[in-house]
Amino acid sequence: MDRTSAACTTSLTFDLNANPMHNPTDDQPPTSESERNDVGGERESSALNNEADDLIQELNRTKSENERLNDMLTIICRKYIELMQKQSVEELLSSKKRKHDEIESFDRSIGNSSFSHHCCNEWSPKEIKSNVSRVHVRIDPSDTSLVVKDGYHWRKYGQKVTRDNPSPRAYYKCSFAPSCPVKKKVQKSANDSSLLVATYEGQHNHHHPSTPGLSVSLPPGGVAGANPSPGSTPIGCSSSAATSLDFIDPIICSKMQSAIAATDNTTVQQFFVEQMASSLTRNPSFTAALAAAITGRILDDVSEDNSDSLSNS
DNA sequence: CGTATTTGACCAGCGC
């Protein structure tokens, strides 16, 4: 992906150029001692050349890794679209079956694919009508709590053992707003005990608790799907969300799916990267860690600079 | 003490 390469290059450029304190000798005029000692200057320039070579090698490594990830993303996109089309056909064929039969077939298709969950089910006409979205979350198989963290406040009002699944199904209502009609069902997958299936019904009539300015008029299943909570790391629809739905941004999911449907892979990939980057920058943990890293780096350089100037004086 | 969760009872829909 060109944009990631560009971003990578930009960050490295920043690392190389925007840190004048890293090597104080670069910008300083030659000291009287260095003018007197040409041998020491040659040593310093060779050391700088070595460092530059290392950085160039690192840049090349990063580029090649970026290309590799780009290829993987392309494959994932292709498989995702194929799965969506396949699932759409299956659900149309089984439209006369009972609800649990649909869920079972869906679980099977999910279990056989490389995706552990989906969101924003806009490709299913039935789900658009009923305003239902389904989300799969990978959890610890030993974890018996039927909790899917999506940032909303839920009140559990029932639990039932269903006929076709030994694990109980938990029923939740959105308790963030008293009049919110959204309900959620959470149950472990019959085929995979490490997979939690959350079914959302309805649409929130309030903004997300963690996004005060967010409009409520999002696509069906969008808000109901899942939203990042504060302190989480949203990573879009990644299947590696091993802990909870904290990592899923429904807006991203929605945009991703419309992008997949409407554009070619290159545009989709660019969109993915943009959304991932924006998700990371919106994550307080990430920004805090980034700020700490930058601050630490600058402070280190400042201390190095001070010690160098002290030793020079 | 207020709130959330648990759990048995009840109700409605569907198939036979």
Next chain:
DNA sequence: GCGCTGGTCAAATACG
């Protein structure tokens, strides 16, 4: 009509 099943209610209980 009856039984089965999923979904909901509400009293009891747990917890902070």
